[in-house]
Amino acid sequence: MTRLWNDSADFADEMIDGFVAANARYVRRVSGGVVRTTPAPAGRVAVVVGGGSGHYPAFGGLVGAGLADGAAMGNLFASPSTQQIHAVARAAHGGGGVLFSYGNYAGDVLNFDAAQERLRAEGIACETVAVTDDIASASADEIHRRRGIAGDLTVFRSAAGAASAGYDLADVARVARLANDRTRSFGVAFSGCTLPGAPAPLFSVAEGRMAIGLGIHGEPGIDEAEVPTADGLAELLVSRLLAERPDGADGRVVPILNGLGSLKHEEMFVVYRRIAQLLADAGLEVIDPHVGEYCTSFDMAGTSLTLFWLDDELAELWETPVDTPAYRRGSVAPEAAGRAAQPEDAGAADTATAIVPGDTDSQSVARVVVEVVDTVARTVDTHVDELGRMDAIAGDGDHGIGMQRGSHAARAAAHESAAAGAGAATTLARAADAWSDRAGGTSGALWGVILTSVASTLGDTGRPDAAGVAAGVAAATRGVMSYGKAELGDKTMVDALVPFSAQLTTAVAGGATLAEAWRSAASAASAAAAATAALLPRMGRARTHGQHSVGTPDPGAHSLALIVTAVGDVLTHHERTPS
């Protein structure tokens, strides 16, 4: 369990502060994460990694010579936001383009892809290789759906080795894909992890039992068994991985026995003793074995074995010296800074645009927007534990925390904008941007889309009519479906958003006031969310999590229903006592 924090909402930020304070000779803080203190020579491809926090040394601990040039560091177990990734990549980029690599999770895919689009639009070449090493998370026929776990390290190192060797972006991406194709992992867990301030672990395993095929976000495994002996575990891990030996592998293999947080090095060495025997028995040539913590899952007790099957090129790149806060290999000569460090904060510059005041009517609407956003934040606060629990069943338990961080940031931004005289559109758009930036993850990105879409129909002059708002919600619905790639029936937020939008449009067209229409739409959303939520207790073990996982309900529909219901009350109050 987690014991030490100040305010749990500040945990990830304060962790990054302390990490940077302890490792200033390696990394410097930028908006969204960290980049190398001594940047690579100009023109070299920048390798930018990232993901949620709670996986130390992934991802910030892997930034340095011979490994990542920058890491976008999200909140605990939540993808970094699009803004964070964009800002870190800007700071790390040295003219040679950016190779993004990260574990294959829905929120990360969504936000890294969006950041990549922004960077390409700005003229920076980007390629992406999401890591898919976890053989337990999908079948061999659906490798693209597999999660990334400790195999992140081999893909990151291969890409960085290629970048260090002066490969161009297309070639760095080719090497990263090759490394990913030749990396397989399988893991087990003996206990779940507990996020700071959370009342209980994300999942639990009975004493003496073990979950087989764990994820690294507290997702439960695909099977359960008695805890075997150390030798028995070694046999399980090796046999599962040898059964998925990649085509063309010549027998040179790097084994990585990764501790997930609370398993001791001593125990891992006892297990590795047998793994080494089994690999030798299988006629494999073991190169550079790793036993330690490379990608943790907070305080989860568990371990995974990764086998990285080298070929000549990968073997040569594996010799690249590495020197980062948490990982070193070979002998790194101090690297002359090839270009000046960029002290300006690429992310902060984007939001520094001055506010253009709205007219009096729109300023009045902006005050309603502030009240709506206040209500949203309060509603999330009330339900934060419940949302976290729902998410822990199907996913990684970060939904409540992410919604809280996002809605609080939105509230602050809305108050600030309205106080500066902004109209309704600007006030809500600023709130949208703050939400997605601070929340990160899938829900942060989607709520950013929703609020931005509605904002664009409010205007900064005059008062919007009910039909305009309904049109904004319809646009938001299309945006969420396009951005999150979920369809109606996938048991996501979309299942509540579609009936909400349809009922809002219909009721407004039928002559209802905005508040009346909104209330009837909120009822439709609640009914749909209840139908989705009712599936949760019957789910059993979820195999993957997040927006992309058809059949795995996430709590997004429930939080949407809670929020639109609360907002309906605010709108009703304002229709009865107009400002």
Place this chain on the structure above:
Amino acid sequence: MTRLWNDSADFADEMIDGFVAANARYVRRVSGGVVRTTPAPAGRVAVVVGGGSGHYPAFGGLVGAGLADGAAMGNLFASPSTQQIHAVARAAHGGGGVLFSYGNYAGDVLNFDAAQERLRAEGIACETVAVTDDIASASADEIHRRRGIAGDLTVFRSAAGAASAGYDLADVARVARLANDRTRSFGVAFSGCTLPGAPAPLFSVAEGRMAIGLGIHGEPGIDEAEVPTADGLAELLVSRLLAERPDGADGRVVPILNGLGSLKHEEMFVVYRRIAQLLADAGLEVIDPHVGEYCTSFDMAGTSLTLFWLDDELAELWETPVDTPAYRRGSVAPEAAGRAAQPEDAGAADTATAIVPGDTDSQSVARVVVEVVDTVARTVDTHVDELGRMDAIAGDGDHGIGMQRGSHAARAAAHESAAAGAGAATTLARAADAWSDRAGGTSGALWGVILTSVASTLGDTGRPDAAGVAAGVAAATRGVMSYGKAELGDKTMVDALVPFSAQLTTAVAGGATLAEAWRSAASAASAAAAATAALLPRMGRARTHGQHSVGTPDPGAHSLALIVTAVGDVLTHHERTPS
């Protein structure tokens, strides 16, 4: 808790096997532990460290260029045996003498000192600096009684830096003492640790509470408090250490925030964030901060802060590059092997002497010795959990495991010797040597002394008489008191051994047979042990542990009484049905 092992009695050995398998480019296995694969140049002082296992990366993980030349690796939480330390030092020695350094615990002091005496007798110059950084373990007036915890690292590194710079042995020892004088640590724990196969943690802390001033063997702290915030903990640790700033410190300080096993890096970074602020506020210049695991206590959840106050010499030596399995600093160039690795196993050579057969009478007595040793091993097996529990109250819980390893090794050696035709003296002497080598710790060394002393009175020809055995036991008693530096009344094994020996001598002098005398002596030992054991539940929190700690009973008296009672039954049986 510990989850992965095969046979818990093999845990430490298998851990070392796996550690060496994973780190063959750094270390090679020798009898008693590991030494560097690429030895330092001939003539350089060898720095040999060591201690019990369960503290990874201490001690084997710290062997490599710029740090230790060898590590004696004892059983879990038990000092390595004299034989182990001697063998590792022989293998590591390159002609420049040996600097021993280790944490200041009774069993380590006893065994390292004995190994040092043997080496000096063999013409190898040795010096020793025991680390005493833990300010919670004794007052500033009694610094020599303080324990060594994470401050081991600064003393080891300073000594190794001096050795790498070509300092002679006296100067390496001077630097190590200087570093120890300028190293202070203070720690807290949130949960105890559980040894492999143990039914419960060595101590427990109530949920939401924390033990202040912990040890690294599961010893409870000196005080207890609510778990504070991360910032509150930083303030506690820094304030305690600044109150013990060494005389003459100029303000340059290396902070080391050490995790004890189950505390997460993320939590430590949140704590370090505030530590960095507090050190800056105090006007100190922070150099090379460390946040990580450097000396753990198995799976204990807790942390300690070490401050290492540099002067010019220590600051310069601190720049020495280091490259070991678990710890690296700076840029280490591949070091040319200055002398050939020594493949022969220095320890094994010592015991390879051929057995000279005893005469028929003595071979007959040897069979009784075998039966006695069998009985001892069986008695220890029966009571192993009870002995561990008793030791957990006052010490580190390793007594049962150590007695078990020792008595099993003695049994195997006795059988082997007797089968080879050895007489009684040789059979028991071989058993004694095997016991102390395999058990390690304080009790292993003392049982080695007891059995060796008795063996020397048995002879390899003829049958010993009762007076001879009583004289052997008296010699054993003197040996234990001299070796272990404990007096009657210190609540140790001596409290039972002295009355046992006195009664045996008296009864034999009064005409009793050996078996009769032994039984009455065993009664006296049991009564004395019961008096000692009765103190245990009233002890409260022990401040230190082991043989040297006057006022802290250890279970040695109890195990002695159990053993002599069981042996009395064997002797009685043989008097009634002589072989």
